Amino acid sequence: MEGFDIVKEKSPAFYDRFERKDELQGQTHYCPGCGHGVAHKLIAEALTELGLQDRTTLVSPVGCSVFAYYYFDVGNVQVAHGRAPAAATALRRSNPESIVISYQGDGDLAAIGTAEIIHAANRGENITVIFINNAIYGMTGGQMAPTTLVNQTSTTSPYGRNPANEGFPLHVCELLASLEAPVYIERVALADAKTIIKAQKAVKKALTLQSQGAGFTFVEILSPCPTIWKKDPIEARKWVSEVLMKTYPLGVFREKKIEMPECKHAPHKSVAEAIGASGGVSEVKRHHHTRETTIKVAGFGGQGVLLLGQLIAEMGMRENMEVSWLPSYGPEMRSGSAHCHVTLAHDRIGSPVITRPEVVVAMNEPSLRKFAEQVAPGGVILYNNSRLPEDFTCSHARVLCVPASEIADTLGSAKIANVVMLGALLEETECLPAETAINVLETTVKNPKILELDKKALTAGREFVDNQVRVGAVPGPDGYAY
Ligand SMILES: Cc1ncc(C[n+]2csc(CCOP(=O)(O)OP(=O)(O)O)c2C)c(N)n1
Ligand code: SF4
Structure with a gap:
């Protein structure tokens, strides 16, 4: 048309070329x-x-x-x-x-x-x-x-x-x-x-x-x-x-008439953003004594594997960390395999799925064999036993044997092996303060007798690791029990 230039051009939001045979x-x-x-x-x-x-x-x-x-x-x-x-x-x-x-x-x-x-x-x-x-x-x-x-x-x-x-x-x-x-x-x-x-x-x-x-x-x-x-x-x-x-x-x-929300999607934002978005003046309290980490806890149903993950996640929440807990378990209520992924982070978590955990807690031998390979190089495996299976080797991560079930039996209840392991994990990784674990237990465990046992279990797990590393009670080549 006279007086008009017809311009044909592709939108910059398209690739310059698309692939075809x-x-x-x-x-x-x-x-x-x-x-x-x-x-x-x-x-x-x-x-x-x-x-x-x-x-x-x-x-x-x-x-x-x-x-x-x-x-x-x-x-x-x-x-x-x-x-x-x-x-x-x-x-x-x-x-x-x-x-x-x-x-x-x-x-x-x-x-x-x-x-x-x-x-x-x-x-x-x-x-x-x-x-x-x-x-x-x-x-x-x-x-x-x-x-x-x-x-x-x-x-x-x-x-x-x-x-x-x-x-x-x-x-x-x-x-x-x-x-x-x-x-x-x-x-x-x-x-x-x-x-x-x-x-x-x-x-x-x-x-x-x-x-x-x-x-x-x-x-x-x-x-x-x-x-x-x-x-x-x-x-x-x-x-x-x-x-x-x-x-x-x-x-x-x-x-809908859009009124800009004070914080409509608060759960999708980090705590810091949520507080900022709602005009709050207080800075979110980040405790410097927390450490980011990714943990996979595995064992069989009935060992409190999922609960152990929940306790860690709850502790992280109380320390104002970003946390995720993702369970995975078989259909059996007892004795089937179970594991969970726990992420403790200072920033928003992209995915709750952990493919390369920094820490693996293996509550039984099948879990050790299944998940040891996954642990990130330089990571740590906490194994619920006093020694590793003879044919088992692991060169990319430290393996610490913690006889959590044995310790729990000595304390009077096999059920608290998971809390022994929690103590060991906290002492070994220093990801969260032990006082927070006590705080979580005190508000979640209603039975006073069980609470007392749990506290003992926590201390026993911590002391076991403390003795392994600092006193070298049953040391392996680098101070760990292999
Ligand atoms: C789980 C699964 N089920 C079925 C299919 C087969 N399948 C491929 S495309 C399609 C239907 C797509 O129809 P529509 O969403 O209307 O898209 P259109 O091709 O019309 O653009 C189906 C059933 C598949 N790929 N995966
Ligand atoms: S079959 Fe052809 S016309 Fe129909 S939706 Fe697919 S590409 Fe389009």
């Missing part, structure tokens, strides 16, 4: 006329305009939406089918300054992932979910989705969806709008220029709200899938406006 160079992963490409463009433009690209992570699940990570020059995480809102929750909570987008198809979000989306929305996670509703499973060749229309044919409903047999189409916006927490829910479409402009505004609005820390935002995009619908791209767009939009009316289903 040789013969497919220059083609995207999407079919001609597919809505995914347009939806990508809307997201990329919003990220650029809002200046959010550098702190964004996009979660792609399973389905044609998985290809998003080839295009967006942001942090990309690919997750199992349906799990994107759960992964997005973790990503956003562990990095509250980030922007997290969960980009999901209808099979992914409304079938296998129904639980994840509902609970993420209900918790009011500060994430943005972009829901591409094309009323079918695209990637797998056209099976019925929860959003497939009544009478719409698919490979699994060849005579058309029959509500008597397959239920009615799921209206996800309406469903989520029945929850209290979400702050913004809108359904838009990629049917023509007018609806696409509305979609553009909705995507931008959702991301703006997320960047303000407002809460859960959700944009459903009715999107053409010409290949599976067996229509050309023009017919497919027409079908969006003439058919799909009749079942799924466009509109805003939730738009």
Whole structure:
């Protein structure tokens, strides 16, 4: 047009190049006329305009939406089918300054992932979910989705969806709008220029709200899938406006007035941030006599393995540390294997899973054999026995034998072996003060006799380690019992 320059350029939020096989160079992963490409463009433009690209992570699940990570020059995480809102929750909570987008198809979000989306929305996670509703499973060749229309044919409903047999189409916006927490829910479409402009505004609005820390935002995009619908791209767009939009009316289903919370997501922030965010003046008290560490406690059910981890975590909390405790146990109430991961940190913890613990507490031989390899080089293993199995060697970590069960028996109860081990661990690692352990025991153990025993057990464990190292009662080559 005279007087106008038509500038075609890609959004900086897209990679300069995307990878494809040789013969497919220059083609995207999407079919001609597919809505995914347009939806990508809307997201990329919003990220650029809002200046959010550098702190964004996009979660792609399973389905044609998985290809998003080839295009967006942001942090990309690919997750199992349906799990994107759960992964997005973790990503956003562990990095509250980030922007997290969960980009999901209808099979992914409304079938296998129904639980994840509902609970993420209900918790009011500060994430943005972009829901591409094309009323079918695209990637797998056209099976019925929860959003497939009544009478719409698919490979699994060849005579058309029959509500008597397959239920009615799921209206996800309406469903989520029945929850209290979400702050913004809108359904838009990629049917023509007018609806696409509305979609553009909705995507931008959702991301703006997320960047303000407002809460859960959700944009459903009715999107053409010409290949599976067996229509050309023009017919497919027409079908969006003439058919799909009749079942799924466009509109805003939730738009909360945003009052900036004094500390809405306090549990997601570190204690220091939470106090700062609520305008508190007192600095959080960090005790300098605490030490960050990661601990795996393992044994069999009934040895108090999980409780030992809980005691350590509780102690950390009382010392204003960031803590996590993650249990793992078999179905048996007794004698099955059990272990737990405990992290004590001064800063926010990214994940409660510990793959390289600095300390392993092995309450029995199978746990020693199973977890010794995992301990970080230079770490320590506390083994509940007076000696190691003859064929056992460990060159990368120190192994300290603490006959906790024997000591507990001498004190009068096999059940307190875990507290003996707690004493040993505190003395060996100096991660937390022993007085805090006494404080925790005094407020959690109600029976005075057991409390007395626990205190003795704690002291016995500490003294055992103290004697090993400083007096060298049963020394190995470097002062430890090997
Ligand atoms: C656990 C699991 N179950 C099933 C599948 C097979 N599968 C791959 S994609 C898909 C459906 C995707 O449909 P949708 O989310 O609507 O995305 P679209 O391809 O239409 O964009 C299914 C069922 C899988 N990959 N993993
Ligand atoms: S199958 Fe459908 S959703 Fe998948 S790329 Fe092709 S048009 Fe898009």
